[in-house]
Amino acid sequence: MNPEPRRITTDVAIVGTGLAGFAAAVFCLDRGIAAVQLGHAGALTYTTGYFDLLGYDRGRSIDDPWRALADLGATWPGHPLARLPRSTIEQAFRRFAEAIGDLGIAYVPPGATNVRALLPTGLAKTTSSIPRTMAAGAAALAEKKRTVIVDFIGLVGFSAKEFVTNFAADWPGLSSAHIGFPDLDGGAEAYPEVMARALEVRATRERLAARIRAVVGDADCVGLPAVLGVHAPDRVHAAMEELVGVPIFEIPTMPPAVPGLRLRELLEQAMPARGLRLVSQHKATRVDLRPDRIDFGYRDNFGEVVIEARTAILATGRFLSGGLVAERSGLRETLIGLPVEQPAGRGDWHRDDCFDVRGHPINRSGVVVDDDFRPLDHDGVPVHPGLFAAGAILAGQDWVRQRCGAGLAIATAWRAVDGVARMSGR
Amino acid sequence: MNFDADVLVIGGGVTGCGILRDLALRGIRGILIDRGDLNSGASGGNHGLLHSGGRYASSDTETAAECRIEGEILKRTAPQAIDACGGLFVAVEGDDEGFIARFAARCAAAGIDCAPLAVDEVRRSEPAISERAIAAYAVPDATVDPFRLTIEQVADARRLADSLFLPHTEVTGFDIDGGRIRAARCRDTRSGEARIIRARQYVNAAGAWSMAVARLAGCDDVRVLWSKGTLVIANTRLTRRVVNRLRTPGDGDILVPGGTVSLLGTTSDTVADLDVIRPTPEEVDRNIEEGSVLIPALAHTRFIRAFAGVRPLLLPTGGDGDGRKASRGFTLFDHVAQGLGNFATIAGGKLTTFRLMAERTGDLVAARLGNREPCRTATEPLPALERSSWTEPGHSARTWFAAKNPADSILCECEMVPKSTVDAVLEMAPGAEPQMPLRAIGVRSRIGKGTCQGSFCAIRVTSHLYDRGTYGGREGLGLMRDFLAERYKGTRPVLWGPQMPQAELAETLHCGLLGLDLIDARGQDGEPR
Structure with missing residues (x-):
């Protein structure tokens, strides 16, 4: 027997659970648009935690992102961020940062200029908005504060010595300390996620704070790998600062890392409570573009489900998240089969030098959209009046090299939701 | 920093390392240098195939016989670096019937143990082979870890004679006086620092770069053809044995298992510049297209990486420059006719025959040094460290x-x-x-x-x-x-x-x-x- 699929009706289906998908969900809820969000893991887990707006141009750092955005159209014709007015980008970015802050991960809102944030290699990177748990690090670098960087026995892939050595010329007051994390100091590999969850317990915080106090010396500031809690980092951070007695900041670590995990767990838990229908850990397997709606099919343990949506936002990301797939013969959009703007052949996808500051041509490939961010077919006509796209799947940008991933995800999600609102009459 | 030794060997590939150990076994202390690191050239950019000789049996009986003999010696003396997995030669529909018919006799002429197999039987033991296979022979091919081979030879030379390996050291010139090289002027390619190395004998085993090194010593008798070969590594072991296509050598016609992966190769394209050697998508596609005729799974296998090496093939005077047809044989140049009495170049050859190349070179160098110790590499096991x-x-x-x-x-x-x-x-x-x-x-x-x-x-x-x-x-x-x-x-x-x-x-x-x-x-x- 083949039971009828269960059906869910909604104003908008958001496909993708990365930053763009969740930003779209936030903006839809703000405007009272009923949303179903569908997706599997996604690449959100790999973020440093920093929200970039526009940080670099061919390896050169950008101080004033707003001016650079205004000029972007000249050097990057068709860049998604060059197609949006400053007011939209600013509004979207501020609103999303505020929403995330309300949920428990506060961000220092983007300012008029970019800031230099810390990388685990002991290099600085230019970004726009920093989580509160990391903010004191940028300030300590800017003011060259006497700072001790602490790492932990058994933590692999993060070295306080590496950080200190590589910043030495730029930041003379740095020193390092190697200590044991309470109960994880036997020498076996210690994972950031385990430490972060342990620090949600007050007793662990007190024991760790005592160990940190023992190595602070005359430092004005303490830097740690990002381990200050998963669910309530702002609370854990504040509590640790109080216990240690000096400002503390986190430094991003290699995956599996806490900042991305935090965002994902927080959004997955908090958004449904605010009215989002979230279908996580599932992937749409079938799409049906109908004249007045778009149907997305997926299967769960109980059989097939069909989401009947008046509109949809495609935020499925690139190769890592599965939105695009590379075949020897060319690049393909996986869910709907949308045309993908791409280099002529596989030989043109990448440059000879992997660190060429111009970035690889394949990075700019993706889905082409109109000014409302509706994907276009081969004739330049919207594929469906109610289908929008947002985030890294869009053509004409290089979010990793330009350091514009969060800005791209959030601002294009805003514009896509504008379109959804119009179609939904909200 | 300056160095002195009995012999300076230029080129940290498998041959240079073999020479360092060959000399050390005769009590001669050498210094080995490489502009990059161990196996930076062809020794690190090949199939890791220890040829039975079957590959060359149809075109070059002498090289085929050398491969057979050397393969047997290495299996005895360096078993730790070798997987004696065996090999197959397999033809598919459309392959040259005449070539197939002559194969067994050509192998016999080179002394290679070659047994005809029923195609059904081969496909039972190697299910990855195409159902379009029409003929198959078993040969004693094996695989070899060239990195282990070079590392252990250098380590053994250090143990035996305190010989030394200096990475990232490039020769920039020779001081020549009275028909002898007095010193090699070198440069640390990392720091840029100059180094002088003084030796009594100088050996050029620089592979693809041997022509350039010989010219630095004023010798223009070494002529090498650069034949670039690209290989691609599949992430699974598709066959138990080495599988060769039973035909005139072409792209993508040898699949070599290595541990848990398989190496497919290779292309052959003459190149003019050694500084831009990298595998290209086009070369990878050529290998896969040809390879999947014999092993259909290659068309949808996951590949981990590709790599390219340059075969330094000796160019005979009047040769037509086709890398596939050029000899796999080697030549030892004593450079006497060039007016030098303490310089030698060993060029051409194959991974499989490196020991023999080292032996011939060692014989010449030892004789020139008045050392009467015989070569011992054919019998002395390479210590497994x-x-x-x-x-x-x-x-x-x-x-x-x-x-x-x-x-x-x-x-x-x-x-x-x-x-x-x-x-x-x-x-x-x-x-x-x-x-x-x-x-x-x-x-x-x-x-x-x-x-x-x-x-x-x-x-x-x-x-x-x-x-x-x-x-x-x-x-x-x-x-x-x-x-x-x-x-x-x-x-x-x-x-x-x-x-x-x-x-x-x-x-x-x-x-x-x-x-x-x-x-x-x-x-x-x-x-x-």
Whole structure:
């Protein structure tokens, strides 16, 4: 027997659970648009935690992102961020940062200029908005504060010595300390996620704070790998600062890392409570573009489900998240089969030098959209009046090299939701 | 810094290392130099195939017989570096019937043990072979780990005669006086520092670069054709045995199992510039298209990386320059006619015949030094050193598991390489030095060789090297960047399917998290373009 699929009706289906998908969900809820969000893991887990707006141009750092955005159209014709007015980008970015802050991960809102944030290699990177748990690090670098960087026995892939050595010329007051994390100091590999969850317990915080106090010396500031809690980092951070007695900041670590995990767990838990229908850990397997709606099919343990949506936002990301797939013969959009703007052949996808500051041509490939961010077919006509796209799947940008991933995800999600609102009459 | 030795050997490939050990066994102390590192050229860019000789039986009986004899010697003297898995020659529908019919007789002429097999039987034991197979023969092909071979030879030469290997040391000129080379002027390619090496005898075993080195000594008698060959590594072992296409050699017609992977190759294209040798997507496609005729699974297998080497083929006077037809034989040049009495060049040949090449060279050099010791490499086993087996897949993991030390964290998760292995390589491996590059550690271990191709372990190993004080500044980041850029050359032509998400993740990690696109090769803040 083949039971009828269960059906869910909604104003908008958001496909993708990365930053763009969740930003779209936030903006839809703000405007009272009923949303179903569908997706599997996604690449959100790999973020440093920093929200970039526009940080670099061919390896050169950008101080004033707003001016650079205004000029972007000249050097990057068709860049998604060059197609949006400053007011939209600013509004979207501020609103999303505020929403995330309300949920428990506060961000220092983007300012008029970019800031230099810390990388685990002991290099600085230019970004726009920093989580509160990391903010004191940028300030300590800017003011060259006497700072001790602490790492932990058994933590692999993060070295306080590496950080200190590589910043030495730029930041003379740095020193390092190697200590044991309470109960994880036997020498076996210690994972950031385990430490972060342990620090949600007050007793662990007190024991760790005592160990940190023992190595602070005359430092004005303490830097740690990002381990200050998963669910309530702002609370854990504040509590640790109080216990240690000096400002503390986190430094991003290699995956599996806490900042991305935090965002994902927080959004997955908090958004449904605010009215989002979230279908996580599932992937749409079938799409049906109908004249007045778009149907997305997926299967769960109980059989097939069909989401009947008046509109949809495609935020499925690139190769890592599965939105695009590379075949020897060319690049393909996986869910709907949308045309993908791409280099002529596989030989043109990448440059000879992997660190060429111009970035690889394949990075700019993706889905082409109109000014409302509706994907276009081969004739330049919207594929469906109610289908929008947002985030890294869009053509004409290089979010990793330009350091514009969060800005791209959030601002294009805003514009896509504008379109959804119009179609939904909200 | 300056050095003195009995003999200077130029070129850290398998032949140069073989010569260093050959001489050491005769009590002669040598210095071996390479502009890069061990196996930077063709010795590190090949199939790892120990030829039975079957491949050359149809065209060159002498080379085929040499391969057979040398293969047998190596299986006896260096079994630790060899997997005597056996080989097959298989023809498919449409292949030249005449070539197939003559094969067994040609093998017999070279003394190669060649047994006809029923096609059904072959497909039962090797199900990956095409159902379009029409003929098959078994030959005693084997596989060899060229890295283990070079590392152990250098280590043994050090043990026997205190011979020395100097990586990243390039010859820039020779001081010649009275028909003899008095010194080699060298340059440290990392630091730029000048080095003078004085020896009584000088040996040029620089492979593809041997023509250039000979010219530095004023010798224009060495003529080498550069034949670039590209190979591609599949992430599974598709066959138990080496599988050769039974036809005139062409692209993608040998599949060699290596541990848990398979190597498919190779192309053959004459090149004019050695500095731009990298595998291309087009060459990879050619290998796959041809290879999948014999092994259909290759059309949809996951490939981990590609690599390219340059075969230094001897060009006979009047040769037509076709790399496939050029001889696989070798020549020892004594350069006497060029007016030099203490310089020799060994050129051409194959991985399989390196020992014989080293023997001939060793005989000449020893005689010139008045040393009457005979060559012993054909009988003296190559000591299997515990510390050089790190290049063997699974070895680190077994050692790590047996030691049961939880504090010995795994740094490379794909190949299960723990901290202790990296530490041991730094302390004991031939060519180890105080600020050892990640690439050099990679050559001497399994670091970077797994499915992530170093994306993760480069970060973890670099942090460890900073922690233990190996690196004390930005140069460590420059060396990590260099290692990743080198791995990328190999992954780039196989970036499709499941490899593309890996590449995107690498981009996110190496640029986004580490900022390596913002620094130059020395780790300094990059000059904006």
